[in-house]
Amino acid sequence: MVEIVSATVERWPVDGAFIISRGAKTHVDVIVCTVGDGTHVGRGEGTAIYYEGETAEDCAVAITAYRGPMDRDSVNRGMDSGAARNALDCALWDYEAKRTGVPVWQRAGLHAPVAVPTAFTISLNDPAQMEKDAQTAATRGFALLKCKLTGEGDRDRIAAVRRGAPHVRLIVDANESWAEMDVAAEAAALAALGVELIEQPIPHGHEEMLRGVQSPVPFCADESVHTRDDLNKLTGFSAVNVKLDKAGGLTEALALTAAARARGLRIMLGCMLGTSLGIAPAFLAAQGADWVDLDGALLLAKDRAGALAMRDGMLLPGNLWG
Template identity: 65%
Template sequence: MAELIAVDVERWPVAGSFVISRGAKTYVDVVTCIVGDGPHRGRGEGTPIYYKGEDAERCAAAIRAFAAHGDFDRASVNAQMKAGAARNALDCALWELEAQVAGRPVWELAGLAQPSPMATAFTISLGEPDVMEAAARKAAAAGYGLLKCKLTGEGDLDRVGAVRRGAPGVRLIVDANESWGDLDIVAEAAAMVALGVELVEQPVPRGQDERLRGLDAPIPFCADESCQTADDLERLTMYQAINIKLDKAGGLTEALKLAEGARARGQAIMVGCMLGTSLGIAPAFLAAQGAHWVDLDGALLLAEDREGALVAQAGLLQPGRLWG
């Protein structure tokens, strides 16, 4: 059992700005917590899910309120707290605490493969085509072999075409951010395939997922906003892939359940993230071992990061020593 030692809200600046169809961000607020059992400590970080109405202060309040009931463990946290950034921070802190108590790394406790460097996508923020082309050229020159384009449902082909011109040799995935609801989805998908795109995230708004069922599309669709926890999998069989994010799932514990359930259903796995520091990305790095697509650049998009941060070298995300 554990007790809450500290909970804080921190603000971290973004390098430039991070632009998607819902707006631009120049900073990210995260909630952090420390738990302990006396001699041992565990740390966790969560980034509030803005489209679920979360913010960092409310997440911090939720952690304090839960901890006020007394000692807790991962089982009680996952049974009693709703999925989201607050539970993610507590769940991951408890994983690290358990590892400290056992004298073993988290990956070993969780039955995961020992982490090794992996290729991560680098996100090309939404912008005018020439801006996205320049960003793609810069990312490719830095060694990123997988780029992710943010889309908006208008002018998408021009944007993706520009990214392809800027980085002709890279793999491409796109995130529609629910913006294709009024479009001919199969035609849009076919046009993306012609540009070498291999995956489309969340083409339709959450709740309209049935529109994808039975479509003869030439490209896999990946559930993002529609897929929060393992309970969602049964109704998301129209998707060929799911995007697991620890802040959506509410922690590493639920993320591992999601991965197991998706594999049992024959769905491919993408592991993604929100903007956040390496303390929040490190648990996702463990869950991403063996994923089909890895999109863990959330800390790489910040102007600064924590000491001991994960780093990218030639497009490969390297395991750090910050957590676990």
């Protein structure tokens, strides 16, 4: 019988610093859940949703405290969405694949995974540094850059990024920082610089702020959408950022993607900072997404052995998980 073997916290250094409007991160703490039956073992990784008050330590406690049946349906009914459930849900997917010899993508009814182009994040910084970082990323082969913004001086930042990487596609993440701004005017200014998507310009819980806003660039909900239950409250968004840590695992992420598409919403498949163990299940969910933003492991100083490979901005299938 499968049971939880362990739930541990690991710290992984960031390559330099990961800077957004809420602050800078120099490391990320991830929760690694291991399940097994004495013969077969499965692993899953989660990263705490810090803006929801989660910590890696609390997530590890929540996993070990789970006493329900050890199947994915029961776990998804018995635990709240978030990083703890993500780690356990993904560990169970991995275990099932190892026990049966049937890969996760096949068990989930997905197509065999192929390489996907991923965005690369340009951290929030002064325009000159963001220009330099964009040039470096473009030189590495990334054709899609995601720029972190702060609600002040954003047009100058994106103009600088465009100078550094004139031919890349651009998306931006305001991280809820445009509450006091003319969102429509800011969107129009960024559209003139070639920005094709704006992520979460307004604070979650205040989705009505986008009602009636006319924008030449689509808005993508991130903090506003964790699971399918959140779709009804969306106003003014035409895309959703699906993240396994928010959704609480691959099971809900796939269900959320299907429900969002049924409503005519476009899909970004995103991630938190984390290693390739956490990115691997998201890579399967990213097949067919409109935008893929799975650079969470690429921003670390090092990754796990057997990490997903990168080539010319393309994320390649691996055998670390599932």
